[in-house]
Amino acid sequence: MQVPPIRLSPGFIADPDALFAALKTGVAWDERMKARKTASFGVSYDYAQIAYEEVPMPALLEALCARLEGELGFRPNNCLLNYYPDGASSMGFHSDQTAGLANGTGVAIISLGSVRAMAYRSKLDAALRVDYPLPNGSLLYMSGQVQQDWLHAIPKDPRAGERISLTFRAMRRQGSPG
Numbered sequence: 001m002q003v004p005p006i007r008l009s010p011g012f013i014a015d016p017d018a019l020f021a022a023l024k025t026g027v028a029w030d031e032r033m034k035a036r037k038t039a040s041f042g043v044s045y046d047y048a049q050i051a052y053e054e055v056p057m058p059a060l061l062e063a064l065c066a067r068l069e070g071e072l073g074f075r076p077n078n079c080l081l082n083y084y085p086d087g088a089s090s091m092g093f094h095s096d097q098t099a100g101l102a103n104g105t106g107v108a109i110i111s112l113g114s115v116r117a118m119a120y121r122s123k124l125d126a127a128l129r130v131d132y133p134l135p136n137g138s139l140l141y142m143s144g145q146v147q148q149d150w151l152h153a154i155p156k157d158p159r160a161g162e163r164i165s166l167t168f169r170a171m172r173r174q175g176s177p178g
């Protein structure tokens, strides 16, 4: 496959600047990670060696989960936010874990603020790289197949300003088969 089978919907959020401002000031950002700030809402989630406790989903994010359910056909129960203060903050190439996700569900990412590229690299052919700029207010959806065949990253970008990404997942409850 020459390109990752992602779905990118620009303009998913009607007023992305207002949402950015509300989250930047309203969220208690976790600074345990060096590369960027994070926050997790909803069911507990272990991510990048950090365990995030269960935290009730604020109404603002719950409303987005409801919209995503209409768009994707499943309702996320966790939202992991990343705050990239400037273009020096980044995320290295990785695939997201799929084992803990509800069957048949993927990862949805809403981008706010400065445009950054999502870079994909094929696991079968390391020379194959495809970059997608993620517009302010866009929705990106990655199925399990994308994680299986591709790595993704947010490379540094000296021209970029601040950005927030919201990553939504439907986590399987512990002990539940699907």
Ligand SMILES: O=C(O)CCC(=O)C(=O)O
Binding pocket: 080, 082, 091, 096, 109, 152, 154, 165, 167
């Ligand atoms: O900030 C982004 O858009 C990428 C987020 C991501 O890949 C992740 O949290 O696993």
Ligand SMILES: [Fe+2]
Binding pocket: 094, 095, 096, 152
């Ligand atoms: Fe990821």
